[in-house]
Every structure is written in C-alpha cells, then in structure tokens.
Amino acid sequence: MEAVMRSRLVVLTLCLYLISSLPGCSHKPPSEATNETNKGNQPTTAQPGNSSAGKTGMAERRRPETAKPLVVPAGTILTVRLGQPVGSKISQSGQTFSATVAVPVQIGGETVIPAGANASGTVVEATPAGRFKGGSVLRLKLDSVTVNGVQHAIQTSALVRGQKGKGKRTATMVGGGAGVGAVIGGLAGGGKGAAIGALAGAGAGTAGAAFTGKRDVTISAESAVSFKLEEPLEIKK
Numbered sequence: 001m002e003a004v005m006r007s008r009l010v011v012l013t014l015c016l017y018l019i020s021s022l023p024g025c026s027h028k029p030p031s032e033a034t035n036e037t038n039k040g041n042q043p044t045t046a047q048p049g050n051s052s053a054g055k056t057g058m059a060e061r062r063r064p065e066t067a068k069p070l071v072v073p074a075g076t077i078l079t080v081r082l083g084q085p086v087g088s089k090i091s092q093s094g095q096t097f098s099a100t101v102a103v104p105v106q107i108g109g110e111t112v113i114p115a116g117a118n119a120s121g122t123v124v125e126a127t128p129a130g131r132f133k134g135g136s137v138l139r140l141k142l143d144s145v146t147v148n149g150v151q152h153a154i155q156t157s158a159l160v161r162g163q164k165g166k167g168k169r170t171a172t173m174v175g176g177g178a179g180v181g182a183v184i185g186g187l188a189g190g191g192k193g194a195a196i197g198a199l200a201g202a203g204a205g206t207a208g209a210a211f212t213g214k215r216d217v218t219i220s221a222e223s224a225v226s227f228k229l230e231e232p233l234e235i236k237k
Contacts, residue, residue: 070112072105072233078142078156079103079226080119087218088136088162091126101145102224112235118146121227124158129215136216137162142227147235156227163215 083098091097098120105113125139142156219225 067237069234069236070107070110072107072112072229072235074229074232076105076229076233077226078105078113078119078145078154078229079224080121080142081222081224082219083221085218085221086123086126086138086140087216088126088138089128089216090218091123091138093123093126095123095126096143097121097123097140099142099225113145113147120144129163135163138217138219140225140227145233150236152233152235154233155230157230159225159227161217161219163217 079102080099081102083100086095086097098118101113101115101117101119104111104115119142121140121142123139124141125137127135127137129136138161140159142154144151144153146152
C-alpha cells in the first residue's frame with residue numbers, strides 16, 4: 001500500500017514539474033506586459049474634431065467687432081487756414097494751395113476732423129483786374145483733408161472773392177451751382193481793406209481779403225476761409 005502511494009506521489013510531482021516547464025503557460029511574455037503597462041500610463045488624447053471646434057468657437061468669441069466709420073454729412077462747413085497767400089493776380093488757375101483745419105469738426109460729440117489736420121485745395125479761377133470789364137475774380141475749392149494719416153478726397157463748394165468795379169467788392173461762397181453771398185465788413189474809401197464773405201444760412205467764410213488800388217483781390221497766408229461739403233465724407237476710426 002505504501003509503495004502504491006509513493007508511486008502516485010512521484011507521478012504527481014513529475015506532472016506538476018512538466019506543467020510548470022511548458023512555455024507560455026504561467027506568465028505573459030515581457031513584451032506584452034510592457035505594452036499593456038505603457039497603454040495604461042498614456043494620457044487620453046482628445047478627438048481632433050472636438051479640439052478644432054473648440055478652438056474655432058474661442059476665436060469667434062475673441063474676434064473684435066469692426067468699428068463703423070464716422071460720416072460727416074453733406075452741408076458741413078470746413079474752416080481752414082491758408083498755408084500761403086492766394087490772389088487774383090498772384091495766383092494762376094489750377095494752382096494748388098495748402099491749408100490746415102482751423103475749427104475741429106464734431107459728430108455726436110466726437111471729434112472727427114481735428115484742428116490742425118492738413119488739407120489742400122485748388123485755385124479754380126484767378127482773374128486779375130482789367131480783364132472782363134475790369135473785374136477781378138478769385139475762386140477756390142478744397143480738394144482733400146488728411147485724418148489719422150489717411151488723405152480723403154472731398155467735394156466742396158467754391159469760395160469766391162472778387163471786385164466788379166471801382167470801390168465795389170464782393171465775397172461769396174458758392175454751392176450747388178447758385179451763389180449767395182454778402183460782404184459783412186469792409187473798408188470805406190481807397191487803399192487796402194478787409195472783407196468777410198458769408199453763405200447765407202449755411203456758414204461763414206472768414207478770410208481777410210485785401211483789395212489793391214487796381215481792384216485785385218488777395219487773401220493772405222494764415223487767413224481762415226470756409227468751404228461747404230457737397231458730398232458726405234466717411235472717416236474710419
């Protein structure tokens with residue numbers, strides 16, 4: 001009996017030894033274990049589609065609103081100071097002149113065109129005395145104004161200074177093809193004098209106009225003259 005038990009124990013021991021010796025039965029290969037460990041340690045990656053959608057939404061929320069341009073309406077008066085003298089005798093038709101804005105233009109309490117802004121214009125007509133029945137004529141227009149470094153082309157009424165006869169002086173701001181003017185001040189008698197032109201009901205031109213004995217008209221440098229916008233002017237902030 002004891003011999004049988006011993007033989008069975010030996011057989012069982014051999015079986016266990018053989019089972020433990022078989023490859024792949026007890027543990028997983030090191031490579032597989034390492035791969036599973038690495039997978040567990042890797043951070044979770046967000047889906048590409050969700051990430052781009054989130055970034056797009058954030059960009060849209062951060063995008064600033066486009067500022068609306070400010071509009072200076074037609075009929076607005078622009079008063080500028082001349083950079084050089086102009087006159088019926090000393091200037092020529094087509095000649096340009098420089099100027100600076102003398103009075104700031106405000107829209108809704110906000111300054112759109114500041115004082116000191118550069119401007120430029122053209123001598124539309126310069127007729128000395130002695131031609132066309134002896135009358136002298138000086139006609140000016142403003143062509144552009146520069147705001148925030150940007151030059152804006154503008155359309156304005158014409159500013160007219162003239163003398164139709166001896167001792168008779170005219171000063172007119174013309175708009176829309178029809179001239180309406182009045183001499184507010186002038187000198188009586190001969191010699192040099194000053195006159196201020198105005199557009200009735202629309203604004204005043206404040207240039208000092210000197211008339212010589214030969215009935216020529218000259219507007220000196222630094223004189224303030226006014227022009228009326230004929231078309232709206234858009235200015236970006």
